[in-house]
Amino acid sequence: MTTSIWLQNMQTTINSSLQESLQTDVCIIGGGLSGIMTAYHLAKAGKSVVLLEGNSFLSGATGHSTGKLTAQHGLVYQTIIEKFGLDAAQLYYELNQKAITAALDLVDSSIIKPATSFLYTTESNNIKKIEDEWDAYKLLHIPGTFGEKCEIPYSSKASVSMLEQAQIHPVRFGQSIMDMAGKAGAKFFEHSRVAHINLSKPYVELENKQTVYCKDLVICSHYPLEAIVGLQLVKLKVNRSYIIAFKCSEPYKGQYLSIDQVGRSIRTVKIDNDYYTLLAGSSQRAGSSSNTNIYYEAIENEAFEKFSADEIDFKWSAQDPETPDLLPYVGQISSGYPNIWLATGFRKWGISNSIVAGQIISDGLLGQSNDGIKLYSPKHTKIGDTLMQALKVGGQTVVDLVGGYMTRSSNPRCTHLGCKTRWNEADETWDCPCHGSRFSKDGSVLEGPAVKPLDL
The missing domain is CATH 2.102.10.10 (Rieske [2Fe-2S] iron-sulphur domain)
Structure with a gap:
């Protein structure tokens, strides 16, 4: 197995596995950032919370991400305007931008830092797409710039920036939120894999036959455990991308994403006393290829040729479910099961959307208003392929x-x-x-x- 730069030599929080049955207000399945953020908000509001993780906390999608905390999620705003309208696109931006502001307030500058996000293209036939997205930014009053050149070693033909974004160390960020949630009373159990969910009670049974009974159940397990109401399982497709990290002499000022077919994601990070460039890409349908070495080789060759890398220090891959219409599934699974909640389908933008999801679900459970509840509802789309x-x-x-x-x-x-x-x-x-x-x-x-x- 390959190793993520975020998980290498990390002092991980050690949590015991669940060895006895429990009763709680809210049971959360999934120890990534969306589950942890939900636990934090609910525990702070006085709810008793149990969070279950089948492996180690933050070892899944969160610990294998690029750590970009941004509302710039690819060519998304023009599409949301066309599909859902201007108000929906405005709300999507505002929710994710508020997530950045909230994160900056929650942790110190050693874990998070401001950055400008860029979309760019190296292909002339994609310039119009960048222009259209910039038009959407202007309609939505998103702070940014339209230009051509970028500081990265690719021949950019056009680019659009989004100001006031951020970068995080995703594992250290998640651990900080866990610490705060734990102090508020949340209980965390890792290596406690759920084997069965009873939706009507509700309760969950673990592999070791222990049971957690709850008033409300929140499923943040990256992909729902069972083919339950609404067929969430057949609405999502899962894409896998490949990431490498190599030492560099100085950091980039921004973080970058190519919109081209051979897409690339680029950012830098300081770990201990060294700067690293993270180069990601080669996305493909999860499980569609056996010879996955070719995807690593493609970005490794670019690291040597374009970035003058001496060697590849880390490499890993990550996967994330994608909904058919770009919007995540966050909220009640169906009106028939009002105490079952879901958070998934982040389309590789799970850092900001996890923070959004934690707020939406906790507000919903606490009976508080949140405009994102309707926008992110799992019932908003058609069945995919x-x-x-x-x-x-x-x-x-x-x-x-x-x-x-x-x-x-x-x-x-x-x-x-x-x-x-x-x-x-x-x-x-x-x-x-x-x-x-x-x-x-x-x-x-x-x-x-x-x-x-x-x-x-």
Whole structure:
């Protein structure tokens, strides 16, 4: 397995696993930033809160992100205006911008720092897209600039900036919020994987047969654990991208994202006394390829050729569910289950959207108004193409030569809904292309929605 720069040599908060059944006001499943932010707000408001994580806290999407805290989520605002209207786009920006302000107030400058975000293109036929997004910024009164050149070593044809954004160390940020939530009374249990959810009671059962009974249940587990009301599982597709980090002499002033087909994400960070450039890209459908080394090689070659990197110090990959219409799913799953809440579908922009989600869910549970409740509702979209993808992959008969590990005429089936997994050669994992479950080479669960190990 490869290692994220955020998790390497980190002093992680050690939390015990749950060894007895509990009763609580709110049970939260998922120890990433959205679950932690929700726990923080609810505990501060006086609710009893139990947060369960199947692995280690912050070791999933949060700990494998680029740590960009920004409301600039790609070419999104022109699209939201077209699909949902000007007011919806304005609200989306304001909610994510408020998340940045809140984060700056919560932690000190060693964990978070201001930065300007840029979208850019190196292709002439994409200039119009940048211009259209800039037009959306002007309509929404988003502070920014339109230009051409960027400080990064790519020949930019056009760029648009968003001012007053930020960068964080995502793991240290999450740990700080956990500390505050713990002082407010929240209880955290890691290596406590949920095996079953009862929606009507509600309660959850763990693999070790312990049970958590609750008045309200919040599912922040990156991808919902079960195919429950509303078919959230078949509305989301999961994309995986690849990230490398290498030492550099000085930091960039901004953080960058290419809108081109061969997209790249770039930022710098100071860890201890060294500066590192983070270069990410090569996005592909999770589980769609076995030879994933080619994705690392593509960005590694650029690091050497364009950034004059001496060596690659860290490399890792990350995946995130994506909804069909760009907006995350945050809120009550359905009117029939008013005490079941969901946060997922952040489309690789989970730092700001996790902070937004924590506020939306806690406000909803506490009976407080929040304009984001309607905008982010899980009921706002049509079913995507994931079900068809699941049927196609589940019905395939594939013979894969797994380099350096084993040869199988029949890849193991995911223990979630039975899709055939693919061997990820670079990360040494079994990846499910249907709903994004990941398993280590010995079959143990790394990422859900699966909760049971592979039968190898």
